[in-house]
Amino acid sequence: MLRTGLLGAGRIGRIHAANIAAHPGSQLVAVADVDAAAAQALANAHRAEACDAAQILEDPQIDAVLIATSTDTHAPLIEAATRAGKAVLCEKPVDLSLERARACLAVAEANGRPVMIGFNRRFDRNFAALRAALDAGEIGQAEMLSITSFDPAPPPASYVKVSGGLFRDMTIHDFDMANFLMQDLPQTVRAVGSAIVDPAIGEAGDIDTAIVTLTYADGRLAVIKNSRRAAYGYDQRVELLGSEGMLSVGNLLEDTLVRATAxxxxxxxxxxxxxxxYMAAYAEEWGTFVETVTSGAPIPVTLADGVAALELAEAATQSLKSGEAVTVRTKG
Amino acid sequence: MLRTGLLGAGRIGRIHAANIAAHPGSQLVAVADVDAAAAQALANAHRAEACDAAQILEDPQIDAVLIATSTDTHAPLIEAATRAGKAVLCEKPVDLSLERARACLAVAEANGRPVMIGFNRRFDRNFAALRAALDAGEIGQAEMLSITSFDPAPPPASYVKVSGGLFRDMTIHDFDMANFLMQDLPQTVRAVGSAIVDPAIGEAGDIDTAIVTLTYADGRLAVIKNSRRAAYGYDQRVELLGSEGMLSVGNLLEDTLVRATAxxxxxxxxxxxxxxxYMAAYAEEWGTFVETVTSGAPIPVTLADGVAALELAEAATQSLKSGEAVTVRTKG
Amino acid sequence: MLRTGLLGAGRIGRIHAANIAAHPGSQLVAVADVDAAAAQALANAHRAEACDAAQILEDPQIDAVLIATSTDTHAPLIEAATRAGKAVLCEKPVDLSLERARACLAVAEANGRPVMIGFNRRFDRNFAALRAALDAGEIGQAEMLSITSFDPAPPPASYVKVSGGLFRDMTIHDFDMANFLMQDLPQTVRAVGSAIVDPAIGEAGDIDTAIVTLTYADGRLAVIKNSRRAAYGYDQRVELLGSEGMLSVGNLLEDTLVRATAxxxxxxxxxxxxxxxYMAAYAEEWGTFVETVTSGAPIPVTLADGVAALELAEAATQSLKSGEAVTVRTKG
Amino acid sequence: MLRTGLLGAGRIGRIHAANIAAHPGSQLVAVADVDAAAAQALANAHRAEACDAAQILEDPQIDAVLIATSTDTHAPLIEAATRAGKAVLCEKPVDLSLERARACLAVAEANGRPVMIGFNRRFDRNFAALRAALDAGEIGQAEMLSITSFDPAPPPASYVKVSGGLFRDMTIHDFDMANFLMQDLPQTVRAVGSAIVDPAIGEAGDIDTAIVTLTYADGRLAVIKNSRRAAYGYDQRVELLGSEGMLSVGNLLEDTLVRATAxxxxxxxxxxxxxxxYMAAYAEEWGTFVETVTSGAPIPVTLADGVAALELAEAATQSLKSGEAVTVRTKG
Structure with missing residues (x-):
């Protein structure tokens, strides 16, 4: 039974709380939030205790923490929690600063506790099935990856200003998906983009529409298409062309009703x-964390994976500014 | 808060237990089963009490019972529970005997308590969307209904022997779907069928493959296609042709991965x-029951609906035997 | 080079004329029609001669005739053409009277010339692919066939009056499809129907909406759904459930453009x-006729097939009137 | 009646010959090819005359020529034919050299005769429907275009060597599609690519897998994905995201048969x-040429369009070599 403390009682925190409570291998024992009332309400709903983050980190009865707080607190909380011996599941991104994220990685590695980053899409059964089919050799060798990732509606400019920019806030999921499927870091990153959806996003110094191209040392290619707005809803698709065919994952639909008329x-x-x-993916993500930490198996999405995605976001940000290709530092 | 007792701790009982426990408007307080150990285990999992059925019916603190026991106990339990003042949600069918089901309906009506029958498909969001589109006039007047309803694999002959036969056991869902969408009882029922999937089903006196045709007083037509086996999985589709188009509901798929190869x-x-x-439909069904009973709104799937579906099953059974069309008694 | 005379210069005749002219193994030499101007125009367009039917039948230089005249002339023309030694491709139906069609079959068989009936759907590449997959064992043994066959819009009542009724005019294609795919005649036919699309069709003594159920000696079942109106267009689909899966053929779409909006x-x-x-199917049909007649291979859709489909239409017509199942005479 | 001479009796020439012959507004009068036997055979099949190209150009009875010869002859033939007063439909590309193509454009403009370039995809009914929906405002303002264009199998290295490279040979169709749908030239072109499908293509100095990114002055973006191999067949799809939705065109399928099994x-x-x-698109293309030339309406795909596509191919070739973005010269 993984006794778990939850840091952050916001929208995502509430989803994690329900999953922690529902999983037979974990128990939600404590909830902390800067908004004490929110923490109390969520704790009550799951018969857990509301307290502050420090108490959770100090409590030797707590085995694991789930970090769903604001981005700027992720790195210090990962460091503190691993120092306190907890296993950690932390929402993405590790930090908006690549340098800070790397420092956090070094600390966490020194502390020696498992840290998993919440890239929820890896746990979506559709993308997982794509990876499994690739691993099973169904399309031979991968050659070209194409990721479509459009939000249904743009966030307010106020959010954009503190988001770290499109590549660190939104594309970071797609960078991780590329790393997950291509199983290597790219050699070069090229990004183009514009604020064509909402001029206020441009005024806030960001873009809302982008295309990022990745090249790999062995000749493989990848492209990520992003938009902050798709009038028809959240558009999350992947196509992977290989030497013997293509694997593609489409969207989930609201229902299967079809209307045929004139x-x-x-x-x-x-x-x-x-x-x-991704509602089901969040539950799958938590289940995987519980099983991994409990069994001692390798963490499937590591803090290093979180840093790698951030490296690509950083490279894309530079490429967008300079108009040039940016070379990604090699892994070693 | 609807304090609920569960009668029956089998496979379906366990699903209902989880839904009762998870719904904010209901509480699972007691579980009964002829297998006391099963009742105890399920009660423990939800911090409820295990007891026997009589205790649940007698407990004035219990507002509602969910009946998920074997079919032969449905009618007496509905009668006893409504006599005890409980609201009832009962799994289908009401009984295998139409006469017994009608008697149960008379008793329940006299007792004046709400009884809902668990025709889960009405709560499937896809079929519900079809009905809503029909009600909204999207295809004008309905003219021809076609229901495809295939199980993935046939049950053992031992099950078939006590099932009441294909029409009462399996098609009954489709009869209710026809009633739900056509909003009237048919005038005639014609059935053809054979035991072509598994000869053992034929030896047990039943069929495994059937086509039932319904005609309505106003000229509308319907057809139900049943098979106990579809090698590709559970096939549950509906097409409704109207004067201005067609509404159709397809299957849910395991995932959206598509493999394109040579x-x-x-x-x-x-x-x-x-x-x-229908996992989501069960939760929706329970939520509807809670809201309906709590608010005093009309029950959406009544005991009379359960009897009506059984009437069609009875008519189909007769038609299969005689080879003739069977006229359905008019409602009044 | 199959020198061919065309009888009938109407809409279908014009399509056949183009196919006869375009095929490298056939030549359109003469066209006849009761409307001499129509025959002349069509002949001109293909550099053929306009003449009357008798001339075509008497011309020893003409190897084959394609009969695309009105239904009542089919049987006498088949008889006369085979008597004159021509190979014949005749549009469906053979005749509206089963008795007359059988007499025609006897005459044609005595004359010993190949007669093919123009059931165009057998030459549709989609249905042909279904049959090929069935023959290849892809779904094991066939168990239940379902044919959806809806016209886009009803014909005028004046057409209906001389059409022979829905089953002989429209369903006859579906009866042939059932015979093509089930590869046996059914044992019983049951039909229900109504004039719900257009009351004028009812006043003309016909129906516009029907469901026909077929049972086979070995327990297989089939259902044909017909409507004279589908607001969204011509709906021509087949589903064949077998012991190891399902084969289904869907509609061709006007284009592949998809519009995703709010x-x-x-x-x-x-x-x-x-x-x-079926434009491509007509060309394929003609090509098959040319190859078959030229090579002496067996005709793929015989006059006997045309009579068999008519037998089912006759049985359905009787069943609709009586409300009873009608037994189909055995083949032998 | 547009009296037409065909230059080139190869595979594409034969398709054009059939379309010219079948169109009621045109007549195939002469065929020329460096292979005189091929010209003769094709001429015979359509009752036309075989002659040499010079004769066709000199014949005052010939109104139009269709150029389907090898690429290196396109520019001189366009120049000669327009000088001789013929209307011209020429297969793409205009030339492998942008400079040569521009010179040809200048000559043709001076000659004042209509020249249409055979970008067949503009006449595919699916892409045409996409453009029409865009023009009708169905998705508001276009924002991001994505073109998938994969051949089923790579050409031999011998072909690659004389092809002008992937961008001039294959992507040129996609560049024209981008120009057709975005209705402006891009500002910048970025290309990445590799020879990952077939090393022999790399040894021949070309690539077989590429991603090209385009940016437009108003902030719109486009991406073209190319591969010389898709094991599942020719993959030709377009997605256009706009402010109010997405338009997408999928592939045509071999048939509509679906096999559902375990x-x-x-x-x-x-x-x-x-x-x-694109078989139907070729006929549509020819019909449009006939109507345009006959009516004097503006040519829908001009020689200037052919040069514009070549400009983008040139820019992509440079970008691939340099690794840098290439700025496209502005229109004026």
């Missing part, structure tokens, strides 16, 4: 946003 | 069976 | 009607 | 290659 044949839209699309 | 383009199979396909 | 995801309608859907 | 649900592959996919 106007055409109309089906449902994709499920609205990440909470709808 | 051999063709291959997608996933439908989700395996009713538990996978 | 209102849903909208694709194209099916191609409008039989000319659009 | 192994999954398998449908047909895309039609094999460009001849299968």
């Amino acid at each position: 106007k055409g044949v109309r089906g449902a839209k994709p499920t609205y946003f990440f909470l709808e699309r | 051999k063709g383009v291959r997608g996933a199979k439908p989700t395996y069976f009713f538990l996978e396909r | 209102k849903g995801v909208r694709g194209a309608k099916p191609t409008y009607f039989f000319l659009e859907r | 192994k999954g649900v398998r449908g047909a592959k895309p039609t094999y290659f460009f001849l299968e996919r």
